[in-house]
Amino acid sequence: MTLTTDPAVLVLEDGTRHRGRAYGARGTTLGEVVFATGMTGYQETLTDPSYAGQIVLQTAPHIGNTGMNDEDPESRRIWVAGYIVRDPSRVVSNWRADESLDDALIRDGIVGISGIDTRAVTRHIRSAGSMRGGIFSGEAAGLDVDEQLRRVREAPEMAGQNLSAQVSVETATVVPARGERIGAVALIDLGIKQASIENLADRGFDVHVLPYDATYEQIRDANVDAVFYSNGPGDPATADEQVALLRRVLDDRVPFFGICFGNQLLGRALGFTTYKLPFGHRGINQPVLDKQTGRVEITAHNHGFAVDAPVTGVVDSPHGYGRVEVSHVGLNDNVVEGLRALDVPAFSVQYHPEAAGGPHDANYLFDRFRDLVVATLKENNA
Template sequence: MTSGTHQPAVLVLADGSVFRGVAFGATGTTLGEAVFSTGMTGYQETLTDPSYHRQIVVATAPQIGNTGWNDEDSESHTGRIWVAGYVIRDLSMTVSNWRATRSLEDEMIAQGIIGIRGVDTRALVRRLRNFGSIKAGIFSGEDARADVEELVAAVKAQPDMAGADLSAEVSTTEPYTLEPEGEARFTVVAYDMGIKSSTPRYLVQRGIRTIVVPANTPFSEITSYDPDGVFVSNGPGDPATADAMVEVVREVLAAKIPFFGICFGNQILGRALGLETYKLKFGHRGINVPVIDHTTQRISITAQNHGFALKGQGGERFDSDFGPAIITHTCLNDDVVEGVALADGRAFSVQYHPESAAGPHDAQPLFDQFVELMSAARSETQEA
């Protein structure tokens, strides 16, 4: 454990709020949007989720770091930590997990990630909940000694999250293929908008050859793979900027290729079907969010990480350029749209994370639903 330097650190919000604490991880300055995550476990998966790019994450759990860091649980393809910064109440000084190979702080220092501990996170989260996610900055070491007005000015000067086009910054730059476990049943093209590592693993476990391609890869290029289905992943940024991916999905739907999307992919499918998006006040980030499926009335506890959402009402049916569509899922906490689909089932998506890394396993059958959809489409083609 490398903590113990007790260098000063300060978290500054754009509204002038100041939260003082102690530095942990790397020292210096980092800027981003302050958001909070309600997950009690899974901080390694959270920190490495590319959807958190350019965000300073506040942990609501009172103690972080007790399970250390290992080489298996990172959710980025390269093991990179994507959060802009980390804010916690208490840092565990002992690592107590047999899988750990190093401490959380050791990994943050190695990757240059700036954190602050000793913050009254209850007061901070109440502020974010009441007034919304906000531009913020962590300043540690000598940077923490600067005049507060200068720090607030630096925080305010950073770009807004609304209007941010970030998927290309986190996506793979070259396609790569993950071979299926056992006999190859299907081929799926997976668009990496910030894909979590667990998602392709759930596909290959089901006999799916998974070809991961960069964000915005033209539809004309993916046809060379002769895909049985197309998947669009989670990712950061404002979905209103994703015009290129919306057009790709519209071409996928027009070609009647089975489609499955999660998180950012849900917003892109919604836009392709004619829905609008908007920025949530403070978003959904955690592993305990209840969602109802209006087609079955079944409730699932889900893992989520999103700050934008589709406009609509649960169970609402509407016309699209590709046939009737329906808003299939909503959040039981606030009625935010959590899923959309074509009424004939050829395309569906959810706002939450069925790969459950970290999180509950309630939504994992969605991967099987995708397999069933591709099986049905293949049967229809063979009969024709």
């Protein structure tokens, strides 16, 4: 691969500018600029629907060495709004690669920039917070400076955006259980990664993947034994329909497991609020304490919002679902990373236990969900 010399510029809403080289597709893209701290796993990051609407900066300096392959994507396309790297690999050096990262970005129309000081941008975001930005490459790099900044500042902020419709499946599908069948689970697709579906199927569930706007009647008609809310992009404060649906699930004591966006929606369903983090958690190296076991896990994250709930003790659900405790806590900043309801069969975590990409420390949570469903089925059949 020959690296381009076409110009590109990254413009942040506070007027900060970084000049570099075009990477991927040429043109203009706007979004929330965030940084991801993983040293590896860029293919899983790029194809994670949770990153829709975000321009992702990789803090690792050298990106693209292993190329892209047809086996590891987490969804049907690359979802990031834009991509920022310091040193793109000149060659692809992996036997599993089917194309270069640059070619994949061009194919999916993702505008990127390379050759800038990503450490400086990261430090700026850590200080000032995530903010709107734009990448202008090729001819767009020559636009008037004031015009570029105007476009960035007119772009929508992430707070207040409802993006589930952009990333969800349009029609329901079913992935059959593998091995001994436990039951069936309704998976509400708010931006699901394929690895979550595979993990559920591997634990004996027929996985009914339903669109983001699925109704309780659709869940009931599918004759499922449990409900799963996926990860996904956007502001959880806008997902009123999904929260109302989840409250009906809790009312009927149907076992529930939510991850990432699903954790935030469980928090809202229980009666807590959510808030936007200064720069969020993104990457595959975030330390989290499981308060139930006392174990510290290294986990994969992508979230810019969090649940506002007491991290110590047991509290009553403001919406009447009994006792609730924060089950997991982020050790970098004491953010709520998991919830467990003690009087209804529901729990959630703020991170990605399917480990795509990332460590497998939290994979046990799928087993915990299976055990919860089995116990509830036995209780109901007793």
